Amino acid sequence: xxxVAVFLLRxxxxxxxxxxxxxxxxxxxxxxxxxxxxxxxxxxxxxxxIRALIERADVSRMLALGTEFLKIPGPSGFADQATVLFxxxxxxxxxVPLEVLSGLIVIAVPFVALLVGASMSPRRGSPxxxxxxxxxxxxxxxxxxxxxxxxxxxxxCTAAWIGGASLLALTVAAxxxxxxxxxxxxxxxxxxxxxxxxxxxxxxxxxxxxxxxLMAGLLLIMVLxxxxxxxxxxxxxxxxxxxxxxxxxxxxxxxVPTDLAWYVDRGIQHTPASAIxxxxxxxxxxxxxxxxxxxxxxxxxxxxxxxxxxxxxxxxAVAALLFSMIGGVAFLGKEMGES
Amino acid sequence: xxxxxLLTKFFAVRRLxxxxxxxxxxxxxxxxxxxFLSTAMRTEGYAWAYEEAFGGVAITFPVQDxxxxxxxxQVWAATxxxxxxxxxxxxxxxxxxxxxxxxxxxxxxxxxxxxxxxGVSGELExxxxxxxxxxxxxxxxxxxxxxxxxSLAISALIxxxxxxxxxxxxxxxxxxxxxxxxxxxxxxxxxxxxYTSIFVQVGNLISALxxxxxxxxWVCVIAGLAVIGIYFSGxxxxxxxxxxxxxxxxxxxEVNRLLSAQPPGMTGTRTAEQxxxxxxxxxxxxxxxxxxxxxxxxxxxxxxxxxxxxxxxVSPVHAVWEIAQQLLQDRHGFSTELLAPVPAMEPxxxxxxxxxxxxxxxxxxxxxxxxxxxxxxxxxxxxxx
Numbered sequence: 001x002x003x004v005a006v007f008l009l010r011x012x013x014x015x016x017x018x019x020x021x022x023x024x025x026x027x028x029x030x031x032x033x034x035x036x037x038x039x040x041x042x043x044x045x046x047x048x049x050i051r052a053l054i055e056r057a058d059v060s061r062m063l064a065l066g067t068e069f070l071k072i073p074g075p076s077g078f079a080d081q082a083t084v085l086f087x088x089x090x091x092x093x094x095x096v097p098l099e100v101l102s103g104l105i106v107i108a109v110p111f112v113a114l115l116v117g118a119s120m121s122p123r124r125g126s127p128x129x130x131x132x133x134x135x136x137x138x139x140x141x142x143x144x145x146x147x148x149x150x151x152x153x154x155x156x157c158t159a160a161w162i163g164g165a166s167l168l169a170l171t172v173a174a175x176x177x178x179x180x181x182x183x184x185x186x187x188x189x190x191x192x193x194x195x196x197x198x199x200x201x202x203x204x205x206x207x208x209x210x211x212x213x214l215m216a217g218l219l220l221i222m223v224l225x226x227x228x229x230x231x232x233x234x235x236x237x238x239x240x241x242x243x244x245x246x247x248x249x250x251x252x253x254x255x256v257p258t259d260l261a262w263y264v265d266r267g268i269q270h271t272p273a274s275a276i277x278x279x280x281x282x283x284x285x286x287x288x289x290x291x292x293x294x295x296x297x298x299x300x301x302x303x304x305x306x307x308x309x310x311x312x313x314x315x316x317a318v319a320a321l322l323f324s325m326i327g328g329v330a331f332l333g334k335e336m337g338e339s
Numbered sequence: 340x341x342x343x344x345l346l347t348k349f350f351a352v353r354r355l356x357x358x359x360x361x362x363x364x365x366x367x368x369x370x371x372x373x374x375f376l377s378t379a380m381r382t383e384g385y386a387w388a389y390e391e392a393f394g395g396v397a398i399t400f401p402v403q404d405x406x407x408x409x410x411x412x413q414v415w416a417a418t419x420x421x422x423x424x425x426x427x428x429x430x431x432x433x434x435x436x437x438x439x440x441x442x443x444x445x446x447x448x449x450x451x452x453x454x455x456x457x458g459v460s461g462e463l464e465x466x467x468x469x470x471x472x473x474x475x476x477x478x479x480x481x482x483x484x485x486x487x488x489x490s491l492a493i494s495a496l497i498x499x500x501x502x503x504x505x506x507x508x509x510x511x512x513x514x515x516x517x518x519x520x521x522x523x524x525x526x527x528x529x530x531x532x533x534y535t536s537i538f539v540q541v542g543n544l545i546s547a548l549x550x551x552x553x554x555x556x557w558v559c560v561i562a563g564l565a566v567i568g569i570y571f572s573g574x575x576x577x578x579x580x581x582x583x584x585x586x587x588x589x590x591x592x593e594v595n596r597l598l599s600a601q602p603p604g605m606t607g608t609r610t611a612e613q614x615x616x617x618x619x620x621x622x623x624x625x626x627x628x629x630x631x632x633x634x635x636x637x638x639x640x641x642x643x644x645x646x647x648x649x650x651x652x653v654s655p656v657h658a659v660w661e662i663a664q665q666l667l668q669d670r671h672g673f674s675t676e677l678l679a680p681v682p683a684m685e686p687x688x689x690x691x692x693x694x695x696x697x698x699x700x701x702x703x704x705x706x707x708x709x710x711x712x713x714x715x716x717x718x719x720x721x722x723x724x
Contacts, residue, residue, distance in 0.1 A: 039579045215363055
């Protein structure tokens with residue numbers, strides 16, 4: 001099986017476009033992070049016309065209302081958990097745009113992983129016909145495809161990591177903490193990429209026409225990455241509104257609710273994009289500053305339970321396993337040589 | 340001409356009848372529905388936050404935490420907030436489309452390229468190309484009809500998806516969706532179709548040049564990543580290039596005392612006369628300074644915004660973003676006027692007016708489309724079968 005995986009990996013990496021893609025991943029992350037570093041290092045003096053105009057609006061309004069001349073923070077907790085970051089200025093000396101890296105990963109990785117998975121799926125035109133005649137069990141053959149896919153995605157994620165980490169590490173005085181933080185993020189990114197890679201692999205097997213499989217993949221990406229995070233917010237708020245006591249009890253470390261609504265809500269909260277955002281948010285909270293707690297769903301959570309990423313990691317692993325199993329079952333069910 | 344028409348019809352019908360076409364329509368529909376969902380989520384979230392923080396009195400415009408960014412991103416965010424914080428909600432279907440638009444800008448290039456990435460290369464691999472290109476039809480006609488057919492079909496599929504989503508979303512929301520909003524949505528759907536068909540052509544070109552579907556797919560991934568990279572980095576570069584924003588003049592002690600003073604019972608607001616009486620000449624001078632500062636910032640914003648439009652022309656993503664800035668707001672003659680603050684236009688600006696404001700970007704997209712068509716015709720004419 002490993003031999004087959006190595007063969008597939010070599011045949012993929014031998015392609016010039018694969019090498020170009022790895023280079024593009026590095027440059028893309030480097031460019032996005034680098035330009036953002038240039039922006040955030042401008043700090044308070046940077047171009048923020050909205051803030052300036054609203055300050056003016058505040059003065060006029062506050063004069064009329066007689067309200068104290070204070071900045072009233074907006075309800076940013078509802079925007080997105082991933083945007084609620086810890087104080088990087090205390091940890092690293094100045095603002096580090098980790099949110100760019102997280103945002104880029106959440107959006108770009110699914111597309112890349114899906115297409116890599118689809119192009120590596122065992123179908124006519126790939127090395128599968130040669131391999132099918134070899135004395136290898138079909139299960140092993142399929143698993144070898146999954147392993148090879150994992151290896152390609154790991155290379156791509158590492159390329160992106162190098163692009164982001166090298167620039168960010170140069171901007172901080174003590175890069176050790178940052179490198180540790182980014183390494184953790186790399187592991188989780190790979191898991192996230194595997195979810196969509198396995199999806200692409202399965203869709204490549206399930207659909208006879210490649211373009212139909214890819215469209216189905218894009219549709220699923222849109223649902224999982226675009227729609228579910230919005231639904232997560234609504235669902236969480238609805239659950240807390242209807243089961244406030246049970247939820248508060250849970251957040252204080254008490255019993256886990258057992259009602260159906262809880263499981264439905266947990267399912268919605270743990271779709272891949274939501275899970276990776278929570279993981280990043282908690283991972284980024286790896287900081288000497290105590291955090292006030294999770295602001296999602298309006299309930300404050302005790303740090304002990306709120307800062308575990310076990311369930312999110314498990315949900316990503318389950319999703320990857322599920323998508324790879326769908327492809328595996330379809331592959332085993334197909335006749336030899338059928339595309 | 341008849342051959343061109345028949346072949347265009349053939350390619351369009353083939354695309355319309357495919358499973359991928361159906362999925363594309365569903366995707367466009369779900370994208371816009373996710374915008375409706377996002378609108379509901381955000382309005383409910385802010386209402387909840389206001390209730391928790393201020394006992395139900397919405398007294399602040401919570402964009403103080405808007406991230407540092409280009410003039411375009413700031414204006415886009417401010418318009419979204421202005422629409423989200425209106426009561427009753429203004430803009431009808433424009434707000435959901437605004438919230439879904441950034442997704443469309445990223446997803447549609449992938450959709451366009453992937454729809455055609457395996458087209459020509461697939462025909463070459465399966466041998467269909469030999470039959471197709473062996474027919475007594477001029478290659479240029481064949482290439483033109485392929486591009487036109489695919490572009491028309493994909494435009495129709497996206498428009499259908501948006502139409503269905505508007506019909507469903509309109510039933511689910513409790514705010515008014517007027518005819519003028521639907522007309523703006525329709526105009527924007529046409530722009531999106533043009534934008535997608537640019538990438539349809541890019542996918543077709545990649546497919547013809549790479550000649551192998553697997554390779555074509557990888558190149559499309561690279562092109563898609565480049566689109567995302569330009570989208571993310573472009574705004575950052577434009578923001579980094581901006582001059583520092585002048586800070587608001589510090590209020591004198593007398594004005595600070597006035598600001599901290601609570602009017603009796605906190606009922607009602609103080610009129611300009613009452614304020615002038617309480618603050619005297621110091622307050623008057625300070626208010627002049629504040630107004631001058633706001634005017635300066637506004638002029639700076641408008642100048643930088645116009646500069647960014649020129650820089651943005653390097654990428655179709657920024658061009659379509661600018662068109663969205665003008666088309667998906669029906670309050671001001673030009674989108675930056677929201678921050679002037681200039682009162683909303685009465686009567687509201689027409690679609691023609693908004694389209695004229697975004698004319699350079701529309702013209703650029705059309706020119707790009709024609710340029711790509713010429714490149715496709717040339718490539719397919721010289722294609723070795």
